[in-house]
Every structure is written in C-alpha cells, then in structure tokens.
Amino acid sequence: MNIIKGGARVLGDDVSTDIHCSSKYLPGKNTEQIAAVAYEQLVPGFAQGFVKGDLIVAGRNFGINSSREQAVHIMHRMGVAAIVAPSFGRQFFRNAINNGLTVIECDTAGISAGDVIEIDPSSGRVTVAARGITRTVPPLPAAVQALLAAGGLIPFLQQHPDWNLKELAA
Amino acid sequence: MGHTIAEKILGKHAGGKAAKAGEIVVADVDFAMIHDARAGNALKMIEKLGAKSLPYVKRTALVLDHYSPPPNMEAANTHVEMRAFADKHDSPIYDVGDGICHQVLPEGGHLTCGDLVVGTDTHSTTYGAFNAFGTGVEGTDVSAVMMTGKLWFRVPETIHIELKGALQPGVWAKDVTLTMLGRLGAEGANYQALEYAGSGVAAMAIDDRMTLSNHAAELGAKAAILEADEKTLAWLKAHGAAAPKPVKADVDAVYTQRIVIDTATLAPQVARQHHIDDIASVPDVAGQKIQVALIGTCTNGRLDDIRQAAAILKGRKLARGVRMIVTPASRAIYLAAMREGLFEILTAAGASVEAAGCGTCVNITGHYIAGDDQVVISSANRNFKGRLGNPKSEIWIGSAATVAASALTGVITDARTVAGGDWRAAA
Numbered sequence: 001m002n003i004i005k006g007g008a009r010v011l012g013d014d015v016s017t018d019i020h021c022s023s024k025y026l027p028g029k030n031t032e033q034i035a036a037v038a039y040e041q042l043v044p045g046f047a048q049g050f051v052k053g054d055l056i057v058a059g060r061n062f063g064i065n066s067s068r069e070q071a072v073h074i075m076h077r078m079g080v081a082a083i084v085a086p087s088f089g090r091q092f093f094r095n096a097i098n099n100g101l102t103v104i105e106c107d108t109a110g111i112s113a114g115d116v117i118e119i120d121p122s123s124g125r126v127t128v129a130a131r132g133i134t135r136t137v138p139p140l141p142a143a144v145q146a147l148l149a150a151g152g153l154i155p156f157l158q159q160h161p162d163w164n165l166k167e168l169a170a
Numbered sequence: 171m172g173h174t175i176a177e178k179i180l181g182k183h184a185g186g187k188a189a190k191a192g193e194i195v196v197a198d199v200d201f202a203m204i205h206d207a208r209a210g211n212a213l214k215m216i217e218k219l220g221a222k223s224l225p226y227v228k229r230t231a232l233v234l235d236h237y238s239p240p241p242n243m244e245a246a247n248t249h250v251e252m253r254a255f256a257d258k259h260d261s262p263i264y265d266v267g268d269g270i271c272h273q274v275l276p277e278g279g280h281l282t283c284g285d286l287v288v289g290t291d292t293h294s295t296t297y298g299a300f301n302a303f304g305t306g307v308e309g310t311d312v313s314a315v316m317m318t319g320k321l322w323f324r325v326p327e328t329i330h331i332e333l334k335g336a337l338q339p340g341v342w343a344k345d346v347t348l349t350m351l352g353r354l355g356a357e358g359a360n361y362q363a364l365e366y367a368g369s370g371v372a373a374m375a376i377d378d379r380m381t382l383s384n385h386a387a388e389l390g391a392k393a394a395i396l397e398a399d400e401k402t403l404a405w406l407k408a409h410g411a412a413a414p415k416p417v418k419a420d421v422d423a424v425y426t427q428r429i430v431i432d433t434a435t436l437a438p439q440v441a442r443q444h445h446i447d448d449i450a451s452v453p454d455v456a457g458q459k460i461q462v463a464l465i466g467t468c469t470n471g472r473l474d475d476i477r478q479a480a481a482i483l484k485g486r487k488l489a490r491g492v493r494m495i496v497t498p499a500s501r502a503i504y505l506a507a508m509r510e511g512l513f514e515i516l517t518a519a520g521a522s523v524e525a526a527g528c529g530t531c532v533n534i535t536g537h538y539i540a541g542d543d544q545v546v547i548s549s550a551n552r553n554f555k556g557r558l559g560n561p562k563s564e565i566w567i568g569s570a571a572t573v574a575a576s577a578l579t580g581v582i583t584d585a586r587t588v589a590g591g592d593w594r595a596a597a
C-alpha cells in the first residue's frame with residue numbers, strides 16, 4: 001500500500017462517531033450537511049478547517065458505539081486520508097476497512113494539530129518528522145491491505161467475486 | 171495449544187481446522203439478518219454492489235422491529251421497500267409486531283449450534299446463547315453475504331468467564347452482565363469474544379442465557395458464546411432448528427483473561443443514569459425514586475421476564491405516580507404471556523402492554539418516554555443521556571425483577587424483599 005502523508009487533525013478519547021458524524025442523532029440531515037458540521041461540538045470549526053488529505057489523529061476507542069458505516073462515507077466526503085488512534089470501536093474499525101478508509105492502531109501521544117504525519121500501512125510505521133516521532137506497530141494484515149487497496153469491500157468483490165484475498169495480498 | 175469456541179467456529183467456516191486469534195479469515199456465513207433501522211443503508215449497498223444474482227438471499231431475514239409501528243413516513247416507506255425486497259427474493263420476513271430480530275431469528279429456527287450468523291445490529295451477539303458465533307455487521311457486509319455467502323472476519327481473542335453457582339431467586343443474568351460492566355467497563359471487551367461457562371450458566375434457563383449473550387454488546391464484545399447442553403438442544407429442537415453441531419473449547423484453549431464471578435452470592439445490580447458501567451448493588455441504592463418502569467427489549471423482554479414481573483405484581487397495584495410499560499420481545503412471547511394470563515395480572519396492576527418489537531428501547535422508535543427530571547428504571551441495555559428522547563430524564567437499568575419490584579414500591583427495590591420476587595424460571 002502507498003504511504004499516506006498529511007496534516008494531523010486531533011480529536012480526543014472515546015469519540016462517538018454516531019453522535020458527531022452520522023445521521024443517527026442528526027435525523028433528516030444528509031451526508032453533505034453532516035460533513036460540514038462533523039465533530040463541531042468536540043472541536044469548534046473542525047470540519048471547516050479540514051483540508052482534503054488531512055489525517056484524523058485521535059485518542060483511544062475512536063468510533064466507539066458507532067455502528068453506522070454512513071459515518072465513514074461522511075469522512076470520505078470530508079477528505080479524511082486515514083485515521084490513527086491507539087484503539088477503535090470494533091464496528092467502526094470494520095466499517096472503515098469495508099469502505100476503504102485506512103485505520104492504524106498506534107499510540108498518538110505527542111502529536112499535535114497541524115503536525116505533518118506520515119503513515120506506511122505496509123510496514124506499520126508512523127512518523128512525525130518535525131517532532132522526531134517514529135513509531136512502529138504491527139502492519140495491517142495482508143487481507144485488510146487488499147480490501148483497502150481495492151477501495152473497500154464492494155469494489156473488491158466487484159473485481160474478485162471469488163474472495164481471493166490471499167493471492168491478492170501476496 | 172488448544173482453541174476457543176470462536177476460533178473453532180470461524181476456522182471451520184473458513185474451510186479448515188480451528189483458526190488462530192488475530193488471523194483474518196474468509197468464512198461461510200450460515201445466516202444473516204437486516205432490520206429496518208439499517209435496511210435503508212443495506213438495500214443501498216446491495217444496489218451499489220450490482221450483483222447479477224444474490225444466490226444466498228434466502229438465508230437473510232428482513233425484520234421490521236425498530237419502527238414497529240413506524241413513527242414517520244420515512245420508516246413506513248422503508249417497510250414498503252423491505253417487503254418488496256423479501257417478496258422479490260422470497261427471503262424470510264418478520265413484519266411489524268412479529269418481534270425483535272434477536273428473538274425471532276432463534277424462534278424461527280434460523281440458527282443452530284456451531285453456526286456463524288451476522289446481523290446489522292450490535293446485539294447480534296445474542297445467538298451465542300445457542301453456541302453460535304453471532305456478531306454485528308453493516309449493510310456492506312450483508313450485501314457481500316447475499317452475493318457470495320461469505321464474509322471476512324478477524325478471529326477474536328477470547329475472555330473466559332466462569333459463573334460459580336446458581337443465581338439466587340430474584341437475581342438474573344442481567345445482574346451478572348451489570349457486574350461484568352462494573353469490572354471491565356463499557357467496551358472493556360472491545361474486539362474480543364466472551365465465553366461464559368460454569369455451574370451458574372448450567373443452572374440458567376434459555377431466556378436468561380440469551381440475556382448473557384445479548385448484553386455482552388455493551389462490553390464491546392464481538393461475540394459471547396456458551397457451550398450447548400441438554401437445554402440448548404431441546405430448545406433448538408422445539409423451534410425447528412437444523413441439526414446442531416455443538417462446539418466446545420479445548421481444555422488448553424488460550425484466553426486473554428479468566429474471570430470468575432461468584433454468582434451464588436450475587437445481589438441484584440443496577441446501572442445508574444447515563445452510564446451503563448456506573449454500577450451499584452441494588453441494596454446500596456434502594457430508595458431512589460422512579461416514575462417510569464419499562465420491561466422489554468432484546469435484552470429482557472422474554473417470557474421469564476414477564477412471568478417474573480407478573481409474580482411480583484399479582485393482585486397488587488403500581489405505586490402512585492408510576493407508569494409501567496411491558497413490551498414482549500416477540501409475537502410468540504406475547505401469545506404465551508397472554509395464554510398464561512400474565513397480561514391480565516399486569517394490566518390490572520396498572521401497566522400497559524404494547525405490541526412486540528423494540529418498543530421502549532430507544533427514541534428512534536418514536537417514543538418519548540419521560541418528562542423532565544423523571545427517573546426511568548428499564549430492563550433495556552443502554553442508558554446514555556437522551557436515549558429515550560429527553561436528555562433531562564434519567565434512565566437506570568436493572569433486571570425485570572428489579573423493574574417490577576421498583577414499579578410496585580415507587581423506589582428502586584431489591585426484588586428479594588418483596589413477595590413474588592423469589593419466582594424462579596423452571597430450569
């Protein structure tokens with residue numbers, strides 16, 4: 001997989017994506033409207049200041065309680081390139097991979113908003129050069145990399161209805 | 171090195187021997203479920219996938235339970251779409267009033283021991299009560315299952331929980347899960363599977379075991395699997411399930427953690443307002459006033475819950491100022507409760523009975539349950555601020571026994587201290 005590099009946009013621990021980035025608690029709102037106000041209550045101006053290609057850098061349990069994959073669709077619309085957090089809510093983690101959004105489990109202490117962060121999903125390396133931070137985590141499993149490289153589960157199955165994840169990842 | 175139940179079920183469905191925790195497998199899914207709150211998204215994803223055919227669609231049930239009855243036009247139209255989809259593909263459908271997905275799937279004989287089942291709902295862990303690997307997924311996943319019969323899974327690590335001794339009368343599986351939530355915290359088992367075992371599980375009736383597996387979702391668990399015994403097999407047979415393929419863990423299976431709970435001496439527990447892991451022993455908070463009492467949901471709206479409530483309220487009246495709603499988890503439970511005369515007892519006591527479905531679980535069903543500053547005691551599974559529509563109200567969570575005893579007195583009450591609170595399900 002390609003290296004992803006962009007500006008860090010920082011959120012805290014236990015961010016519920018259902019509450020801050022989906023229609024579950026914003027009924028009647030469409031993807032575009034929610035993308036414009038995502039995480040507003042946590043970090044005022046978060047969505048306005050978001051530049052396509054930025055990465056979300058969060059605390060533990062990012063996406064906790066979030067069952068809706070719509071949240072990931074909204075993040076795509078915002079232009080989120082990847083998310084780095086020490087841990088993720090289970091369902092959110094799955095939804096991200098299924099919808100082609102790279103998620104890396106890594107300690108994010110010491111990374112501040114605006115830092116340029118670089119992640120290499122294949123080797124599991126996370127770097128913030130300006131701060132001298134280099135962290136290595138287990139690389140994403142090959143099968144997950146294959147899904148992400150295809151752009152998510154649906155495009156993957158359109159190309160590989162036989163589910164040949166292993167051969168693809170090799 | 172031995173294997174856990176999760177490793178064995180996922181490994182076997184991936185066409186081999188047991189898998190190892192951490193591995194990614196592509197596994198054959200036995201059954202899938204879509205409910206109405208996620209059907210809009212799921213049907214969109216199926217369209218996006220653009221499959222020429224959906225060979226596995228008959229193994230996917232559509233369940234109209236959250237919006238039951240639909241609270242707005244949008245929900246009513248989702249139901250129209252779901253019925254049309256089920257008709258077109260001849261897939262099983264459970265309509266408004268038939269019941270909650272996690273109740274109607276096992277009751278409908280759609281799963282058995284050793285199965286791999288997914289549903290578009292976090293509480294799909296419920297199927298673990300029948301020795302199946304049940305887990306929550308999203309619309310994209312279900313569309314993949316309909317087209318290919320398969321799905322990818324990360325094989326979870328497992329926490330082993332031994333329940334030592336039969337629960338006392340008046341104490342239920344709900345109290346066990348609340349105890350676990352107090353120990354591990356909400357999401358304390360994130361990514362992991364749970365295995366409940368021991369004499370405490372053996373003594374439980376199926377209704378109570380379903381609570382154990384269901385409520386594991388609040389711990390963040392991916393699955394919560396019990397071994398099968400005579401009771402499991404008899405229940406499955408009575409509900410027309412396919413031949414069971416029971417799966418046991420190896421004695422040398424590897425667990426991330428082993429927890430022992432002394433269930434024989436456990437007291438009833440409650441989760442205080444707003445946080446499902448803010449746990450107190452009922453005797454410690456007895457006397458807290460309540461105004462609304464709810465029995466229902468996929469966690470505790472089963473026949474034994476309603477029987478327990480009726481045993482407490484028989485020939486009595488709710489405390490002045492208390493409102494009580496009972497929502498059976500399925501039509502089958504509704505019918506059984508009606509035939510047993512339980513609704514007569516509850517209605518005479520002052521409670522209202524609603525049609526089966528998700529009912530009073532969450533505000534998306536169209537319910538605004540409580541006014542400002544009112545305190546709700548509910549047998550549901552989640553109590554975050556505003557879940558019942560009004561962020562100025564409080565939701566406390568307890569067993570059906572605790573809810574009924576509290577409705578009787580108007581304050582949170584230990585069911586063991588009221589007549590009828592010692593009712594016990596025939597094991």
Ligand code: SF4
Pocket residue numbers: 236270271291293467468469527528531532551
């Ligand atoms: S009863 Fe509540 S928790 Fe269960 S499926 Fe329905 S809404 Fe979800």
